[in-house]
Amino acid sequence: MKLEKIKFNNHEIFNDLEIDFKDNNEKILDTIVIIGENGSGKTTLLKCIYDSFEIDECDYEEVGDNKVELTPALYTATVKLEKNEIGMLSPEIAYALGDRSTDPKVVYMPTEINFEKINKVDNTLNFTPHFQNIVDQNMTQNVPSFIATRINKEIFKNRNKTIGQVIDKVCDDINSIFSIMNLDIKLVGLSETSETKPIFRNSLGKEFDIAGLSSGEKQLFLRALSLKFLEVNNSIILIDEPEISLHPEWQRKIIDVYKSIGHNNQLIIATHSPHVIGNITSNELRVMAKDEDGIKLVDNDELSETYGKSIGDILSTTMKLDSLRNDDITDKLNKIYDLLNRNLYDTEEFKNLFNYLRTYLGDLDKDIEQEEYCPYCEKRIYTNDDGHIEHIKPRDFYPKEFQDYNNILVSCNEKNSCGIYKKNNYDDKFINPVIDNPNDYFYYSIASGEIIPKSNDKNSNEYLRANYTIDILKLNSYELKEARKALIDALEVYRENYEEYSEYIQYFLDDGHNFPSLIKLFMEL
Known part of the structure; x- marks a missing residue:
């Protein structure tokens, strides 16, 4: 199941905007990254996509070529289905989807998730994914129970192995999600205390529970593990600002982490991170912009390539940041370049400005050494x-x-x-x-x-x-x-x-x- 496009009709924010999720060859993209300044509607767009799959609340129409149109009040989402998924989104069937690992699902990860509260293991927890799922505190706080449930299932499936071997197998499977990140920590099991929390070990051999993780490690671990236990396959995954609390190196790799979870999924991500943008092609980018008429979509033909570009290039060229420096230095650099444009190299004004900039930027700064x-x-x-x-x-x-x-x-x-x-x-x-x-x-x-x-x-x-x-x-x-x-x-x-x-x-x-x-x-x- 993949989202092909969403078309708004007199929407209060998007007016009549249409956004397609196909590449230049008309193939539906597996990864789409949405960017834009604050207030350009990125989060609203993700919520609209998620809400369009409220099957009971929208019109449903099969339009041929294995496609269906889902229409809430003010927009229509066009969804392309696999041959074995035809009919699954009809109101009579969709409500029952989710309990099988191969069932298509829609998952939304908002930014507002409190990672501080973690419940102890509840062996009576009977969690079944639904067709629509929101990764919120109610889900992340039960990650220890999800791990325990996975261990119990593997014990029954592998009766010829010791419990220790089964725990290692489950932990290795979970740790493999983060292999690309070169983390200093690994999950090694669950504590034997009454609270029964996940236990981690760092490269120095020190062990600690989940409270000992940094905010970035908690965010990474709990979000990714929630997806893992939702058994997302053939699904649409909506993630708002996955870069929150992450080191830039992790931001650069975070899309690959989510790609590694499940099979045949479509990721639709909203971000402010140039590190995330630098790891996707401009073809996978959708840029939202505000003008006097409201929200518009920047034509992809106007975008420069982003894959592998430097952070400065992305900030200046793609994200349209006026300057990479503070206002004072930017203002004086602009004055310097204005004097250069007018061939006023030898004026007292130029020399004073240049000496001021040299004081703070040094002689090796790329904008100073041009002299x-x-x-x-x-x-x-x-x-x-x-x-x-x-x-x-x-x-x-x-x-x-x-x-x-x-x-x-x-x-x-x-x-x-x-x-x-x-x-x-x-x-x-x-x-x-x-x-x-x-x-x-x-x-x-x-x-x-x-x-x-x-x-x-x-x-x-x-x-x-x-x-x-x-x-x-x-x-x-x-x-x-x-x-x-x-x-x-x-x-x-x-x-x-x-x-x-x-x-x-x-x-x-x-x-x-x-x-x-x-x-x-x-x-x-």
Whole structure:
């Protein structure tokens, strides 16, 4: 069972909005991530989807091609069924769904879940999933009983094994859900105290009950375990802000955790996390936006690719954050770039602003170090005539980003230089040195003087982006390679002949020599 689309009709928030959940090839997506600013209706959308499966409260119509339309008062959800599911959503049958593991279900996980209260094991608890299920405190507080029930079932199924072996088997099955997260803790069983709570062990061998988990670990464990014990297969799972209380590294992997639970499920997730967004393709993204007419859906053709992109790129390009910095620094950077646009490099105002920014951002900040070096090829820019204002996304094609400081830098302007080669060339693959960290994509070859992709995987996004950028800017032109090789030869002489090698190398940096990243590489050798 998969949701194909939802169409609103004079809805108080969404008006006549229609949202489809298909890819460019008209295939229904297994994972959909919904983003948008606060108040754009993400949570309301999840609730509407969930409510559309209140079979007793909506109109039901079979529309052919194994599809049904479920229509509450102000919207219609179109659902695609597997062949063996045809007829299951009819009012006469749907109310009885849920007790078999293969039955399709609809599960909603809201953000407002209190993970503090955990009940002790109740061996009399007789829990049966329904067709519609909300993962709330009433469910999460009974996770210990779910674990105990699973252990009891496995004992009867595996009479030739000891109880200890059965407990290990159940715990291993549960821990496998989180294998991708590289957690420091593992479930090892249930306590033998009167409260009978889940017991965990960390990498140091220390054991503690669920009260000893961090808020993020509780959130991760109880949400995922609730899904596990609902036996979700062929189901639609709606999750609101799965990133809450999670470390960024866990946020990046959380979708994969939920994908690993059950089979043939459809995940529909609302999030504010760029880490979650960076782990899905733009095809799987639905962006809600507010304007004077209400809520609208951003056309997916207007979205940049998100999979594997840096957090800064996602925040700026996809989530449309005006700045990644605080208001004071942003305001002064904008003034700096305005002066650059007007070629007012040598004014007292520019110098004062620049010194203020340098005080807080330092000389190595990506928006500060542009003063002296071309951020593309790292050649020194000595005078105004040596450089020019470069709009990374050409202003002829992106006029709205003309004043965006994430789109402006000073590049070299000499004959046969990267600033000249780039012209109006731009593609989403192009590495923006203001947003992206070039060190994540490029590496110097000491042998040849070439800049090469850091990734060895020629099919990886990192390799393709690096190769594209090298080609557009001609970063391995004869002139640049020869200049780098001459520097490498000089640095090699110092390295082979002087004990205080690092001090001599520092002279090259202090003197403002071309290719500072190459010089720093030698300092690390």
